[in-house]
Structure formats: structure tokens, C-alpha cells
Amino acid sequence: xxxxxxxxxxxxxxxxxxxxxxxxxxxxxxxxxxxxxxxxxxxxxxxxxxxxxxxxxxxxxxxxxxxxxxxxxxxxxxxxxxxxxxxxxxxxxxxxxxxxxxxxxxxxxxxxxxxxxxxxxxxxxxxxxxxxxxxxxxxxxxxxxxxxxxxxxxxxxxxxxxxxxxxxxxxxxxxxxxxxxxxxxxxxxxxxxxxxxxxxxxxxxxxxxxxxxxxxxxxxxxxxxxxxxxxxxxxxxxxxxxxxxxxxxxxxxxxxxxxxxx
Amino acid sequence: xxxxxxxxxxxxxxxxxxxxxxxxxxxxxxxxxxxxxxxxxxxxxxxxxxxxxxxxxxxxxxxxxxxxxxxxxxxxxxxxxxxxxxxxxxxxxxxxxxxxxxxxxxxxxxxxxxxxxxxxxxxxxxxxxxxxxxxxxxxxxxxxxxxxxxxxxxxxxxxxxxxxxxxxxxxxxxxxxxxxxxxxxxxxxxxxxxxxxxxxxxxxxxxxxxxxxxxxxxxxxxxxxxxxxxxxxxxxxxxxxxxxxxxxxxxxxxxxxxxxxx
Amino acid sequence: xxxxxxxxxxxxxxxxxxxxxxxxxxxxxxxxxxxxxxxxxxxxxxxxxxxxxxxxxxxxxxxxxxxxxxxxxxxxxxxxxxxxxxxxxxxxxxxxxxxxxxxxxxxxxxxxxxxxxxxxxxxxxxxxxxxxxxxxxxxxxxxxxxxxxxxxxxxxxxxxxxxxxxxxxxxxxxxxxxxxxxxxxxxxxxxxxxxxxxxxxxxxxxxxxxxxxxxxxxxxxxxxxxxxxxxxxxxxxxxxxxxxxxxxxxxxxxxxxxxxxx
Numbered sequence: 001x002x003x004x005x006x007x008x009x010x011x012x013x014x015x016x017x018x019x020x021x022x023x024x025x026x027x028x029x030x031x032x033x034x035x036x037x038x039x040x041x042x043x044x045x046x047x048x049x050x051x052x053x054x055x056x057x058x059x060x061x062x063x064x065x066x067x068x069x070x071x072x073x074x075x076x077x078x079x080x081x082x083x084x085x086x087x088x089x090x091x092x093x094x095x096x097x098x099x100x101x102x103x104x105x106x107x108x109x110x111x112x113x114x115x116x117x118x119x120x121x122x123x124x125x126x127x128x129x130x131x132x133x134x135x136x137x138x139x140x141x142x143x144x145x146x147x148x149x150x151x152x153x154x155x156x157x158x159x160x161x162x163x164x165x166x167x168x169x170x171x172x173x174x175x176x177x178x179x180x181x182x183x184x185x186x187x188x189x190x191x192x193x194x195x196x197x198x199x200x201x202x203x204x205x206x207x208x209x210x211x212x213x214x215x216x217x218x219x220x221x222x223x224x225x226x227x228x229x230x231x232x233x234x235x236x237x238x239x240x241x242x243x244x245x246x247x248x249x250x251x252x253x254x255x256x257x258x259x260x261x262x
Numbered sequence: 263x264x265x266x267x268x269x270x271x272x273x274x275x276x277x278x279x280x281x282x283x284x285x286x287x288x289x290x291x292x293x294x295x296x297x298x299x300x301x302x303x304x305x306x307x308x309x310x311x312x313x314x315x316x317x318x319x320x321x322x323x324x325x326x327x328x329x330x331x332x333x334x335x336x337x338x339x340x341x342x343x344x345x346x347x348x349x350x351x352x353x354x355x356x357x358x359x360x361x362x363x364x365x366x367x368x369x370x371x372x373x374x375x376x377x378x379x380x381x382x383x384x385x386x387x388x389x390x391x392x393x394x395x396x397x398x399x400x401x402x403x404x405x406x407x408x409x410x411x412x413x414x415x416x417x418x419x420x421x422x423x424x425x426x427x428x429x430x431x432x433x434x435x436x437x438x439x440x441x442x443x444x445x446x447x448x449x450x451x452x453x454x455x456x457x458x459x460x461x462x463x464x465x466x467x468x469x470x471x472x473x474x475x476x477x478x479x480x481x482x483x484x485x486x487x488x489x490x491x492x493x494x495x496x497x498x499x500x501x502x503x504x505x506x507x508x509x510x511x512x513x514x515x516x517x518x519x520x521x522x523x524x
Numbered sequence: 525x526x527x528x529x530x531x532x533x534x535x536x537x538x539x540x541x542x543x544x545x546x547x548x549x550x551x552x553x554x555x556x557x558x559x560x561x562x563x564x565x566x567x568x569x570x571x572x573x574x575x576x577x578x579x580x581x582x583x584x585x586x587x588x589x590x591x592x593x594x595x596x597x598x599x600x601x602x603x604x605x606x607x608x609x610x611x612x613x614x615x616x617x618x619x620x621x622x623x624x625x626x627x628x629x630x631x632x633x634x635x636x637x638x639x640x641x642x643x644x645x646x647x648x649x650x651x652x653x654x655x656x657x658x659x660x661x662x663x664x665x666x667x668x669x670x671x672x673x674x675x676x677x678x679x680x681x682x683x684x685x686x687x688x689x690x691x692x693x694x695x696x697x698x699x700x701x702x703x704x705x706x707x708x709x710x711x712x713x714x715x716x717x718x719x720x721x722x723x724x725x726x727x728x729x730x731x732x733x734x735x736x737x738x739x740x741x742x743x744x745x746x747x748x749x750x751x752x753x754x755x756x757x758x759x760x761x762x763x764x765x766x767x768x769x770x771x772x773x774x775x776x777x778x779x780x781x782x783x784x785x786x
Binding site: 013014015016017020023026030040068071127 | 553559575577579584706755
């Protein structure tokens with residue numbers, strides 16, 4: 001029983017990828033993680049994956065198709081990161097995962113999946129999600145060892161994944177994700193990095209010209225319409241409006257600075 | 263073989279919920295029922311569930327995350343209703359299902375799932391869909407008896423689920439669901455509650471200032487662009503425009519009164 | 525292990541269809557191909573299916589619900605086309621698949637699925653996707669032979685699926701699909717139909733008042749913002765803007781003429 005996840009910027013799921021997977025690994029259980037990564041936004045995808053993939057069982061295989069360089073010289077890769085497997089373009093989209101693995105001393109092995117015998121027959125050069133990544137993931141699910149699928153590389157592409165800086169009186173972070181539909185804004189300040197004597201009630205979060213008092217545990221601690229900071233689903237401090245949209249209110253952009261005052 | 267459904271107001275499916283489920287019950291078959299419940303609209307969800315869940319096999323487990331009170335004192339619950347299981351917040355979202363079970367003399371048992379050993383490790387307090395409801399559903403799928411997952415309660419929250427009133431000459435109902443994308447409007451007047459001598463051809467449905475003649479069986483009985491009433495997918499009388507949108511035409515709101523004249 | 529795909533114009537997946545399928549075939553693996561076929565657009569669906577279904581394993585069962593005539597006299601059908609099975613309305617939506625099968629001498633058998641014992645109990649007459657097509661597909665998955673499900677017909681409905689015309693100096697084709705979200709435009713000129721001495725670098729594609737030089741293999745061969753023609757995911761020539769939207773630029777309609785000059 002193998003589990004495969006799919007994360008793309010296609011806007012909706014793509015049936016042919018499941019078709020290819022099931023043609024090679026008929027009993028693979030397949031789930032979309034998210035199909036609405038902002039188009040070609042490698043940075044968004046890098047952070048988003050870190051919010052989702054670790055909830056899957058060890059041995060899961062995660063396909064990522066956020067791939068502005070499809071069909072160019074950028075390499076298709078398969079990576080083992082900790083106990084999980086990843087298949088996608090070597091364009092930096094796995095950078096946050098590499099970083100987490102290194103912090104935790106998890107193993108990382110990366111392979112350039114350059115053996116066409118493990119690809120689908122190519123009918124085009126612009127849909128590696130279907131023609132390379134899906135069959136590679138399915139061969140992994142069917143039991144082919146990752147080292148069989150290509151040659152190991154050590155010069156994988158990485159993009160910066162900005163970490164918040166913590167000092168005596170506060171932390172400097174930035175906006176890493178915005179969710180127009182839900183209205184929330186995610187920063188890169190994680191609760192596990194806060195000082196031991198951090199007082200959520202006394203802290204202040206500055207975002208743009210706005211200062212928010214206190215970091216909440218739940219939406220229910222505030223009134224409808226109130227702009228609040230709270231610990232988000234992945235442990236990062238997020239900004240939200242209760243029953244509303246902080247995104248509409250603040251119109252933040254990825255990379256906007258935030259400052260946490262202890 | 264266990265089947266799990268997921269209904270949320272998240273806008274799209276959420277991969278981490280499937281990850282948690284498969285970490286506990288690797289062979290569970292998981293389907294999204296609908297991810298676009300209007301945000302925090304418990305009333306919509308209550309009716310919508312009744313349109314969908316009974317089509318699943320007996321023993322299915324249905325997760326519902328329409329949860330404006332997440333992280334507050336509202337209880338997480340697991341319920342057996344008839345031959346189906348439900349996991350979600352105790353905020354009234356299952357009210358229509360309770361009502362149907364009582365009408366049909368189906369068993370109802372409700373448990374406050376307050377044992378953290380059956381939860382995921384909590385990284386935040388705002389995503390019980392992933393951290394409490396998904397693992398509870400997965401433990402059910404993996405064979406844990408529902409009574410093991412918490413303590414039975416009898417004071418579950420219920421919201422009003424307005425039933426249509428039938429008399430000699432007509433029925434008073436209301437709008438219970440609107441579908442902006444498809445353009446249809448659903449009322450709470452169900453065909454099985456109509457008098458034995460009800461004549462679909464002679465009946466009239468009043469909605470707002472508009473009167474519609476006849477209740478149709480199919481869209482094909484009318485012309486493109488025509489505003490019609492017909493028996494909807496769940497047996498309730500709905501209002502639609504053939505190849506168009508009654509929603510755009512009438513802009514109804516949930517709770518708007520409708521009147522059926524026999 | 526049977527695989528079932530679902531293609532609809534509903535805007536999102538529909539849980540009750542999976543419920544019905546699993547009630548009859550509990551271990552069927554079900555995937556959405558696409559839920560956002562433009563409403564009631566049989567022509568779009570006919571072409572789209574041909575881009576997707578053949579990637580699934582032989583024996584797969586494909587449900588299609590693009591069904592403006594639901595509830596009228598149009599017949600529900602199940603078809604074997606090559607090694608795949610299809611269930612849906614007899615409204616021409618399978619026309620491109622029939623055409624491909626005939627070109628390739630694949631078998632075609634079509635059955636009018638008129639035996640209510642293989643349907644779900646009908647609660648309405650407007651959702652055959654749930655009440656007829658899903659149970660028929662599930663019975664196929666559960667092992668019922670297709671010829672048991674209805675009576676064979678030979679007068680199936682077909683819609684025109686315009687083929688490009690090729691001559692000495694060029695090809696006359698048309699726009700068959702537009703993707704507002706991704707921004708691409710698909711023509712019916714397929715690379716396998718081009719002359720042996722076709723020179724992608726020298727060819728020109730005319731669409732509306734615009735002429736595009738060369739047919740590319742990948743987006744990466746051009747600059748961001750450039751309007752290009754290239755071989756699309758299914759082998760057809762498509763029109764796109766690198767990191768942008770040809771749809772927004774050209775606002776094409778299905779059926780618009782295109783001309784390829786060799």
C-alpha cells in the first residue's frame with residue numbers, strides 16, 4: 001500500500017496524472033495536496049509543502065509540479081528526504097524541505113531521473129508532471145529503488161527560504177504565504193523558536209503600519225471582525241480577521257517584513 | 263475496506279487531512295464530498311450533508327469541518343446516526359441528520375471525543391479538522407469502537423432545520439440552499455410530503471414576487487432561459503433557469519419564504 | 525482492482541457519485557479527471573476526454589456527465605471503446621473517441637443502459653450522473669459484463685469533430701479548446717499528421733490577425749511575455765504566452781480558424 005500526493009499550480013486536479021500512476025502502480029492511493037499554488041510560484045510551493053507533506057505516512061511519495069522551466073535544461077529529480085520521497089523539477093521547490101531535513105539530521109539523497117525507460121512515452125515536452133514525474137513516482141510506489149531511477153547528484157538547486165531572526169527583544173520575520181480565499185497571512189516566525197519566557201499576551205506583532213496586540217491560540221478569543229495574530233496550523237504566527245479577511249484588509253505581499261516585539 | 267468522506271468550507275481539498283488519515287488507516291478510501299460550503303455556514307452544511315451522505319455505503323465515516331468555533335469550548339464529537347458515522351464540531355452541523363434519524367427511528371449515539379490519545383499531536387489550536395476530526399475518523403476506520411473515543415453525551419447542540427408546513431391548499435416553505443455556480447435554488451418542500459392527489463402540472467410555486475406554474479420532472483420540459491420549478495436531485499422542489507441561473511435572476515437568500523399552491 | 529474516472533461540468537467533485545460507486549463496488553479507485561468542463565459544452569468535453577482517458581490503465585471505466593438533455597429522451601449509454609469503458613449520455617460527447625477508435629481499428633460496442641435494476645433508486649430525474657451513470661460504472665467495475673447492462677445500439681449520436689485539412693503548403697485547422705485559467709489555446713492540428721519534411725523552425729501559424737513564427741518544443745525556448753506556438757501536452761499545436769495568457773491576448777472562440785504554413 002503506497003500513498004502518493006500531488007501538488008501543482010494547475011488550478012484543478014489533472015486526471016491523466018492519476019491515469020499514468022495507476023497504469024504503473026494500480027493500487028497506489030493518490031491524493032491532491034493542493035492544485036492552486038499561485039502559477040509558477042516556487043517560493044510559495046516550497047513553504048506550502050512543508051506545511052503538508054509531513055502529515056503523510058513514512059514512505060509516501062510526493063509529486064510536485066510547479067515548473068516554469070519545464071522542457072528546458074532544468075533536471076527532473078527524485079529525492080529521499082527523511083522518510084519521504086519527492087519527485088519534481090530541480091528548481092528549488094524542495095528547498096524548505098532540504099533545510100528542515102538538515103536541521104533535524106534527516107537523510108537527503110537526490111537523483112537526476114534521466115532514464116527514459118522509467119518515463120511515459122513523451123508526446124510533448126511541456127508536461128513532465130504527467131510524462132516524467134508521475135511515472136517516476138509510480139515506479140517508486142511499485143518498488144523500484146530510488147537509486148535505480150537516475151544518477152545521484154549533489155548540486156541540487158536551492159532558493160532562499162528566509163528564516164526569521166530572533167534577538168533579545170523581538171524577532172524579524174516576513175510574510176511567506178498569503179491565502180486570498182481564506183483571508184489569512186502566514187509569517188515565518190515559528191512558535192518553537194520563541195524564547196522560553198515568551199508571553200503571548202504581552203507580545204506585539206507589527207505588519208506594515210499596523211500593530212497587533214497579543215498572539216492568540218484561537219479565533220474564538222476575539223470578536224468577529226477583529227484583526228488578530230495567532231499561532232497558525234503549522235505553528236507559524238499568522239495574521240487573520242475573525243470571520244473575515246486579513247488579506248483584503250492589509251493586501252500584503254510575499255516578503256513583506258513583520259516584526260514581533262516580546 | 264472503509265470509506266471516509268470530507269466536507270469543508272476550505273475552498274479546496276486539504277492534503278494534510280488525508281495524510282493524517284492514511285497515517286492511522288493506510289487503506290481507507292477517502293473522498294471529498296464538497297470543499298466549498300460557504301465559509302462557516304453551518305445551516306448550509308446541515309442541509310447539504312443530508313443531500314450527500316446517505317449515498318455512501320453503510321459504515322462510512324463522514325468528516326465535517328465547518329467550524330467557526332474551532333479552538334473554543336465547543337466540543338469535538340463523533341456520532342453514529344443510523345448506519346453511518348460522523349466526526350466534527352458540536353455546533354449543530356449534524357442537526358438535519360439527527361432530525362432525519364429520529365423521523366426514521368434510526369439509532370443516534372453521540373460521543374465527546376475528548377481523549378487526546380486519539381488525536382494527532384496538536385501543533386496549533388485552529389485546525390481540528392486535521393488534528394482531531396481526521397485522526398478520530400481514521401481510528402474508527404481502523405476498527406476502534408466509537409464508544410472508546412470519548413464519553414457519550416445527550417446534550418448535543420442543534421440548530422433549527424425549518425420544515426415546510428403543509429395544509430389543505432398549499433405548503434409554506436423556504437429557501438434552504440443556493441448554488442451560485444450552478445444557478446439553482448433549493449427549497450425545503452419535499453415531494454414525498456406532498457398530498458396523494460398533488461397535481462404537478464396545476465401547482466404554482468411563489469418565490470418573492472414571482473409565481474412559477476407547474477413543477478417539472480426535467481429541464482428538458484421547458485425552453486432555454488425559462489424560469490421553472492422542478493424536483494431536484496434530493497427530491498426537494500428547486501427553482502432553476504433552463505441553461506441559465508435562477509440565482510442571478512432572483513438573488514434569493516437562505517430563509518426567503520416560498521409558497522406552494524396545490 | 526478497477527479504476528473509475530469522472531468528468532463533469534459541475535464545477536467541483538460530487539461526493540454522492542463516489543458514495544453510489546462505493547456502495548456497489550467498494551474497492552473501486554475513483555479519480556476526477558476534470559470537473560470544470562464549461563457548462564453543457566459537449567464539444568469541449570469530446571476533445572478533452574481524448575486528451576485524458578487513454579492514460580488510464582486498460583479496463584478503466586470513465587463516467588462523463590456533460591448532459592444538457594438529462595431527463596429527456598436522450599439515452600444513457602455504456603460503451604466499450606478499445607480497451608476502455610465509458611458511461612454517460614448519448615449526446616455526442618464520445619464522438620472524438622469513436623473517431624479515434626475507428627482510425628485505429630479498435631473495437632466499439634455501445635449499449636443503451638435501459639435496465640432500471642442496474643440503476644440507483646431514482647429520487648429525481650435530473651441527476652443521471654449519480655442515479656444511472658455511477659451505478660452502471662460501478663456494476664462494470666464489480667464485474668457485470670457490459671452486454672448485461674442494456675441493449676446494443678448502432679445509431680449512437682455523434683457531433684462533428686472537425687479534423688484539420690492538410691495540403692502541400694499548409695494545414696487548415698481550428699481552435700478546439702481554450703483554457704482561461706492556464707491561458708492556453710489548443711488547435712486540432714496534430715504533430716503526427718504533419719508532413720515528414722515539416723520544419724518546425726520555418727513554419728508559421730496564423731490565428732486571427734496574428735502570425736506566429738515557428739512551432740516550439742518548450743516554453744523555455746522563448747522569452748517571458750512572448751506569444752508562441754508549440755506542441756501541446758496531447759501533441760496538438762497550441763498557442764500560449766510564456767508566463768502569461770494567450771487567451772487574454774487573443775480572446776479566441778472555439779471554432780476560430782487557424783492556418784499553418786509549412
